[in-house]
Amino acid sequence: MAEALGIVGSSTAVLQLATKLVSLGYEYISGLKDAPREIRQLLNELHSFSQILFNLRDFVRDRAADIQQEILTMLDGQNGLLSERLKELKRIQLKIEPKIDQGAIDHSVRDTNRIASNLQANALAQTALTTAIDKSVGDTNRIVHNLQAESSAHIVLSGSILGSIHTEAVESQAVRNQVEERERVKRCNDVLEWLSKTLGNFDNKHPEISRERRVNTGKWLLREPAFESFMKGDPDFLLLWGYGIRTSMVIDHLKENASIKRYGVAYIYFDFADQARQKPISILANLLKQLANQIQELPLELEELYTKSERASETPTLQDLQRILLVLSNTFSRVFLIFDALDECNEDTQRKELLPLFLNLSKLGTGRISIFLTSRPHPEDIRDSFKGTAQIELRARDEDMEIYIKEKIDESPRSRRLLGQKDLESKNKIISDLTDCAKGM
Structure with missing residues (x-):
């Protein structure tokens, strides 16, 4: 962000000066019926130069931070393109502010053409640089994708290995538990057998x-x-x-x-x-x-x-x-x-x-x-x-004696035949009398 602001600031200064020169040119043209062709040519070149600066500013704003730094070094560093063009425009300003003469105009036109040519060349170079960077980013993305794919494969393989190790560990622990359980049971049986055989x-x-x-x-x-x-x-x-x-x-x-x-x-x-x-x-x-x-x-x-x-x-x-x-x-x-x-x-x-x-x-x-x-x-x-x-x-309580006598009657075929299935009164009388005689024996 700081690099982008630096380039914007430099291009703005150049734009302001170019705009001022355009204004001076229009003042001159408006005072003359037949203004020299070179003056009009200078104004057109300044317009084109301004448009290039606008495009350059927009281009820089959309770039990544590292690309902005590279462009800033190229344009605004020592002997940078914007710095040099600003100096040249200031020289043109000194020449045309007091008066507009043909020699100054011709020189300014040549300077402006040179500035525009340099900026156009720089724009082409920057476009090539951007294309190379985009290609490098694409290559990097492919490399990252391949690394991710390899990493995923390694993770799957590692997961499979870890799963096998875990399964083996669980099975090994299960075997150890079985062995320990058998040893525990044997030890317990030995102790119990000792208690029985030795002590009764x-x-x-x-x-x-x-x-x-x-x-x-x-x-x-x-x-x-x-x-x-x-x-x-x-x-x-x-x-x-x-x-x-x-x-x-x-x-x-x-x-x-x-x-x-x-x-x-x-x-x-x-x-x-x-x-x-x-x-x-x-x-x-x-x-x-x-x-x-x-x-x-x-x-x-x-x-x-x-x-x-x-x-x-x-x-x-x-x-x-x-x-x-x-x-x-x-x-x-x-x-x-x-x-x-x-x-x-x-x-x-x-x-x-x-x-x-x-x-x-x-x-x-x-x-x-x-x-x-x-x-x-x-x-x-x-x-x-x-x-x-x-x-x-x-x-023995009465209820115990009653249960015992009733069961004994039911167990005897002769008792069942003598009493019959319907003679409950006689059966209950026998149970009651025998219970009284027992007196809790």
Whole structure:
């Protein structure tokens, strides 16, 4: 923009002087009837010269900045064309202002012709220069287009290579994940196998006992206030002792809600015939195995205990397993430990250690561990240990007896034949009388 203003300024100065000379010429012509032909020729040349300057100014305004700089150097620099022409016009002005004579006119005409010829030649040169520049711009555009095309091809190729690399990386990571998962599963199985083989395995009684239970019996227990407080995690009901019948129904109820509420559920069915295997340390290890089977990642503390025990060929202590059980409990929202038929344990070799252990776990579990135990009510050591804890009597309710008697009648072909399909009154009377006789047995 600055170059264009410089050229415009120079051409304007020349134009102003040329216009002034034209005005002086017209003044002279208007005072003479027969003005010399040379004067008229000078005026025509000045007109043509002015038109060339106008065209030059418009040409420069439309050029790029670098072309404007080149034209400015050519026309307005030292000994530039516009500078020289301005000097020549000023000499013509000095000659014609006082008077107009033939010699000055001839000289001015020759100067004007020379200026016009030079400007025309410069215009032709500038046109050639513009054509060359336009050709150079075209060549540059073609080069840029080719580079862009090559760049696009390289980008596509690079994208393809990167895509292949990414695919290989994803596949490689998937393979590594599979290997790591297999190693994790193997490690987990090794730990669980160690718990079973080394410390005992006797948690397979529940399915059999659960099948023996009549459908829909024992549901009343879930509605008992003490059991409801136990399920809510009431601090006074973290350990609940139920004396009476077995409670496989409680285990089924907890298992049904385990996955939704993130419960951990483990249980032991004590059996008089299994006293030799159901040692306190085996009981605790069995609980650990059940809970460990319900999580994705084994606690580091359990793996470390396994490694330590395997290397030293030692059996972990009861305190070690209790510590791991507390760690495992933190992976669940709640942990429920169910112990059925505690009275079938030996008082000296089993209950002497187990009863304090149960009380201790309920206290150390920080509200996360809840323990439900069942037994007959008569063993003194059990009554003494749980005399300050929440208790609930477990006995068959009338609704359980009614369900049981009705099913037994329906199962007997002879009973169905004697009562008939329509004798509901006799059937209900038999069910009611037998329920009264049972008295909750």
